[in-house]
Amino acid sequence: MGISTPVSATPSREVARPGERGTWTLAYERFLQHRLAVASIFVLSALALVCALAAVVSPYDPEKTALLLIHEPPSIEHPMGTDALGRDLATRILYGGRVSLSVGVLAVAVAITLGTLIGGVAGFYGRWIDGVLMRFVDMMLSFPRLFVLILIAVLAKGMSVPAIILVLGALSWMETSRIVRGTFLSLKEREFVLAAHAVGVRDRDLIVRHILPNSLAPIIVSATLGVAGTIVAESTLSFLGLGIQPPVPSWGNMLEDATQDMAKAPWAAIFPGLAIFLAVVSINFIGDGLRDAFDPRHVIKRG
Amino acid sequence: MGRYVARRLIQAIPLLLGISVISFAILKAVPGGPTAAYEGNPYFTDEDLRRLEAAFGLDQPIHVQYLNWFTHFIQGDWGYSYSGGQPVLQLIFERLPNTLYLTIAVYVTVLVVAIPVGVLTAVRQYSWFDHIVTGSTFAFLSTPTFWLGLLLIISFGLQLRWLPLGGIQTPGMDFDLVDRARHLILPVATLSLVQIGSYTRFLRASMLETINQDFMRTARAKGLLERVIVLRHALKNAAIPLVTVAALDLPGLFAGALVTEQIFGWPGMGRLFWDSATRSDYPVLMGILAITSTLIVLANLFADVLYGYLDPRIRYP
Numbered sequence: 001m002g003i004s005t006p007v008s009a010t011p012s013r014e015v016a017r018p019g020e021r022g023t024w025t026l027a028y029e030r031f032l033q034h035r036l037a038v039a040s041i042f043v044l045s046a047l048a049l050v051c052a053l054a055a056v057v058s059p060y061d062p063e064k065t066a067l068l069l070i071h072e073p074p075s076i077e078h079p080m081g082t083d084a085l086g087r088d089l090a091t092r093i094l095y096g097g098r099v100s101l102s103v104g105v106l107a108v109a110v111a112i113t114l115g116t117l118i119g120g121v122a123g124f125y126g127r128w129i130d131g132v133l134m135r136f137v138d139m140m141l142s143f144p145r146l147f148v149l150i151l152i153a154v155l156a157k158g159m160s161v162p163a164i165i166l167v168l169g170a171l172s173w174m175e176t177s178r179i180v181r182g183t184f185l186s187l188k189e190r191e192f193v194l195a196a197h198a199v200g201v202r203d204r205d206l207i208v209r210h211i212l213p214n215s216l217a218p219i220i221v222s223a224t225l226g227v228a229g230t231i232v233a234e235s236t237l238s239f240l241g242l243g244i245q246p247p248v249p250s251w252g253n254m255l256e257d258a259t260q261d262m263a264k265a266p267w268a269a270i271f272p273g274l275a276i277f278l279a280v281v282s283i284n285f286i287g288d289g290l291r292d293a294f295d296p297r298h299v300i301k302r303g
Numbered sequence: 304m305g306r307y308v309a310r311r312l313i314q315a316i317p318l319l320l321g322i323s324v325i326s327f328a329i330l331k332a333v334p335g336g337p338t339a340a341y342e343g344n345p346y347f348t349d350e351d352l353r354r355l356e357a358a359f360g361l362d363q364p365i366h367v368q369y370l371n372w373f374t375h376f377i378q379g380d381w382g383y384s385y386s387g388g389q390p391v392l393q394l395i396f397e398r399l400p401n402t403l404y405l406t407i408a409v410y411v412t413v414l415v416v417a418i419p420v421g422v423l424t425a426v427r428q429y430s431w432f433d434h435i436v437t438g439s440t441f442a443f444l445s446t447p448t449f450w451l452g453l454l455l456i457i458s459f460g461l462q463l464r465w466l467p468l469g470g471i472q473t474p475g476m477d478f479d480l481v482d483r484a485r486h487l488i489l490p491v492a493t494l495s496l497v498q499i500g501s502y503t504r505f506l507r508a509s510m511l512e513t514i515n516q517d518f519m520r521t522a523r524a525k526g527l528l529e530r531v532i533v534l535r536h537a538l539k540n541a542a543i544p545l546v547t548v549a550a551l552d553l554p555g556l557f558a559g560a561l562v563t564e565q566i567f568g569w570p571g572m573g574r575l576f577w578d579s580a581t582r583s584d585y586p587v588l589m590g591i592l593a594i595t596s597t598l599i600v601l602a603n604l605f606a607d608v609l610y611g612y613l614d615p616r617i618r619y620p
Contacts, residue, residue, distance in 0.1 A: 003468055019598075102532065105467075135317070135318065135321070137320075138318060139318055139321045139322055139325065141328075142554070142555075142596045142599045142600050142603075143322065143325075143554075143592075143596060143597050144554045144557045144558050144561075144596075144599070145554070145558060146558035146561060146562070147348065147557070147558065147561065147576060147591075147592065147595065148329065148558075149579055150576070150577065150580055151329060151330070151333070151588065152329065152333055154577075154580040155333035155580065155583060156333050156582055158596065187365070198437070203487070228445065232447045235447055235449075235450075236447060236448070236449055236562055238450050239562075240562070240565065240577075255449070255450060255453065259453065262453065262456065262457050262461055263461045266457045266461070266462070269453050269457060270454070270457070273447065273450035273453065273454070277442075277445055277446055277447075277450070279440060279442065280446075280447070281445035282446040284441065284445050301597055303584075
């Protein structure tokens with residue numbers, strides 16, 4: 001008899017899980033069908049990896065100027081040419097990628113945290129709390145985001161990297177909060193949540209264990225696409241001279257530098273933008289693939 | 304319908320009030336300000352600072368400053384620029400037409416291109432045309448506006464020398480339609496290509512959804528021409544959600560216009576905003592934020608009303 005206890009315990013645990021595991025396995029299988037999304041994962045990982053290993057990959061110093069090598073066109077030694085101060089462009093793009101990619105990811109982390117908190121509270125408690133919070137969301141959405149970003153950046157005479165992350169995050173949480181609110185509203189009426197509530201599960205556990213895991217899919221999709229948007233926002237801000245400050249390279253401020261001599265050295269204005277494009281397009285494809293993967297109505301198409 | 308519009312307009316009032324309070328709070332919360340330029344200037348005494356602050360009303364508590372601004376604002380007195388002394392309203396109305404001129408040109412271009420392309424990709428789903436268009440719309444959607452602008456300047460302005468690099472017209476020249484049009488092409492292309500990408504994708508998806516509905520089968524069964532079915536029955540229904548997209552895009556378009564105006568030296572609101580921000584010109588900044596957010600709120604309302612007009616199934620609560 002002593003042996004039968006663990007044996008019977010194992011299947012009962014498995015019975016409780018298939019639904020949950022099935023969703024993720026199914027999503028994973030659907031995601032693999034989206035060939036561009038899978039390819040994008042590899043492209044993005046490769047890009048992130050070479051950026052992270054910039055010091056190993058490149059023999060040059062990103063900030064060391066070389067006055068004899070100003071505006072060298074692309075060559076074997078300098079595959080993407082050099083900029084107005086003779087710095088190797090490819091190296092600067094790698095170091096800039098560290099900044100641009102991590103700012104994008106961290107700002108979205110801030111946005112997702114804020115959006116989940118605000119949307120969760122609104123959706124879970126409903127009533128006037130919901131009303132007040134959603135009017136606040138409407139208000140935030142009626143601000144032209146870039147105007148406010150520029151305003152803060154200009155008036156503060158430039159921002160530090162953590163400040164940029166916080167401000168970008170604080171201006172990008174609205175969509176997530178709407179998604180989270182929507183799923184919370186519909187999930188809290190579902191039987192499994194009502195049952196958990198009836199058994200006396202506390203609000204916090206109810207949210208963290210039962211509701212949140214079920215609203216993860218749309219949050220993940222919105223976060224992925226959010227990273228793309230934030231990378232563009234940061235590069236736009238830096239391009240306007242308000243984001244990451246030189247000599248620290250970022251894709252945006254490299255493009256700002258390049259505008260000084262676009263006739264003489266067009267490559268300096270092309271390659272950093274290409275890096276942004278590559279990162280953003282792969283993130284968008286991944287987001288697209290994830291959206292299709294999580295959508296049960298979506299029919300997998302060949303081709 | 305009239306009651307619905309009236310109710311939405313009334314609801315917009317607290318929304319806009321909130322926006323103005325937050326805008327004001329942001330301006331005040333950020334360090335710096337119109338007097339920051341004089342800091343460390345040995346000839347600028349504390350006495351001068353106090354006089355300047357009193358002149359701008361900056362010595363009063365923040366809520367008094369806000370109420371002061373607000374009571375004047377609703378009476379049509381939007382204050383005077385700190386730097387130039389001109390009335391804010393006059394400054395804005397000098398620049399607003401240039402931005403609207405650019406924005407309208409963009410909307411027209413986007414619709415003229417995106418509607419036929421979107422319809423065609425849906426009708427010829429999975430054809431080579433569809434694949435090329437879907438691929439390139441995705442590419443345009445992932446291109447930062449400012450970089451696209453730079454690429455266009457490099458290729459058509461600097462290398463080929465076909466088009467001017469910036470400005471709204473050749474300086475010192477009298478109004479000339481061809482000259483104006485040539486200056487318009489690059490900024491409009493910069494802003495439209497990204498929008499065309501999103502509109503085409505949206506219309507394609509919405510057309511595909513419509514094409515599979517029952518009334519389409521009925522139309523076919525009646526023996527209508529395929530052209531009539533697609534244009535009159537499918538497109539008419541598929542285009543309805545596009546109205547919402549067009550309205551919701553307005554903030555993005557303003558932001559894009561700001562960057563584009565900066566790149567192309569276009570004398571619009573974006574440039575005015577930029578210049579005023581660098582000079583901490585609070586009255587002008589408040590005026591521009593008020594105008595843009597009002598336009599955005601009104602555009603959303605307009606989209607909701609138009610949506611109901613186009614789709615009779617929608618009932619107003």
